[in-house]
Amino acid sequence: MLRTVTATSYLTPLREGGSLPGLVEADDDGMYVVKFRGAGQGTASLVAEVIVGELSRRLGVRVPELVRITIDGRMARLEPDEEVQELLNVSAGENLGMDFLPGSFGYDGMHWQPPARDAATVRWIDAFTANIDRTWRNPNLLIWHRNLWAIDHGAALVFQHAWPPVERWAARRYDLSEHILAPVADQLSREELDALDAELAARVTPELLGEVLGLVPGDWLLSMNSAIGDDRDADAWRARYQEYLLARLGERTNWRPETAQVKS
Ligand SMILES: Nc1ncnc2c1ncn2[C@@H]1O[C@H](COP(=O)(O)OP(=O)(O)OP(=O)(O)O)[C@@H](O)[C@H]1O
Ligand SMILES: [Mg+2]
Incomplete structure (x- = not known):
């Protein structure tokens, strides 16, 4: 909880x-x-x-x-x-x-660099969850005690505003051309990025997703403005997110940062 x-x-x-x-x-x-x-x-x-x-x-x-x-x-x-x-x-x-992180300041990609692996991990998760809010204009990253902290994930999971079907969203490519961490993440070699992708994908198990989805208050799920507005079962919502996230994981050759660069 x-x-x-x-x-x-x-x-x-x-x-x-x-x-x-x-x-x-x-x-x-x-x-x-x-x-x-x-x-x-x-x-x-x-x-x-x-x-x-x-x-x-x-x-x-x-x-x-x-x-x-x-x-x-x-x-x-x-x-x-x-x-x-x-x-x-x-x-x-x-x-x-x-x-609230007192004394933190916004990451701007210029004065300080996180480890490349940290940057590549954040970018991978952003691609997985289709988070549109990690650009140069809107980084949503803080530096605090010389570490990188990620905030503001409210615009991720865009698909949730247009349920279903899951298939329409799971394989969708993800535009990383404006991603603020791309220059740092790309300091890893292709082999290192492949290894990180395999490692992260293996860690996103149904059990892990179940644990995370269990943390979402049922009342928030049932209060969403949604196309399927009459659904009164919070666990049915959790199962829907789980189905989507597992489907997306299975489609990762389509959205992986290294394979799915889309120029807008
Ligand atoms: N945990 C925190 N500690 C310190 N400052 C924070 C924290 N969370 C947010 N802020 C500051 O507040 C600002 C707004 O927060 P956040 O980005 O989460 O809100 P938002 O309304 O979703 O923003 P936007 O839509 O503009 O991206 C951040 O850019 C950051 O400067
Ligand atoms: Mg923000």
Whole structure:
């Protein structure tokens, strides 16, 4: 289970974020970057954050701790900004919190380099999960204590906005031409990239995916705006994600970074 905390005060919006994430303090004295269930894409992007964030963590990528953070709708009353007030109002209940990394700064691909293997691992997972948000314009990577940390996986798993069929998405190529880690990842030799691909693919077992999908709150799955909106069974949703991810893994010659470079 993801840890659950309760929000005690809303500190400030993170204006650069498209979905108006906010910095929130919780009852464990921690500070969290919160993705609100009432924002733009709804709970589907929270679902993607958990699936891709926790999968990444299990494949060796540094991801700040993810928690379920309970927001009391009454918090909105204390908020002067109308936009924030509205967001808190429609986000009462469980939201996604990510441990705030104090003193971190954004990776820009220029002043510091992560190990090539770390970069290639993040790129492989981005291709696997069709994450469109790791470009030069929108890197979503932090440097903290001289390590690379991956954040913001809300736009991954694009297929979830257009279920089913699984086949339509599983083999889809992935445009890596703008991927910010490509120059570092490509410092590995072809043999090293092949070995990494084989290693990562072998680690993505049905058991591992089951463990990750088990971390997604059922309520978020059932609150998604979806074409199959009348489905009231969270485990049926988890099985659908599992089916998709395993199918995509099986199609990896089509999307693997080294074999599927697509120029846009
Ligand atoms: N855990 C964290 N620790 C420190 N800073 C963070 C953390 N998470 C996010 N931030 C900062 O907040 C910004 C917005 O966060 P994030 O990218 O997750 O939100 P978003 O709304 O999905 O953004 P966008 O749509 O612009 O990509 C990040 O670019 C980063 O500067
Ligand atoms: Mg972002």
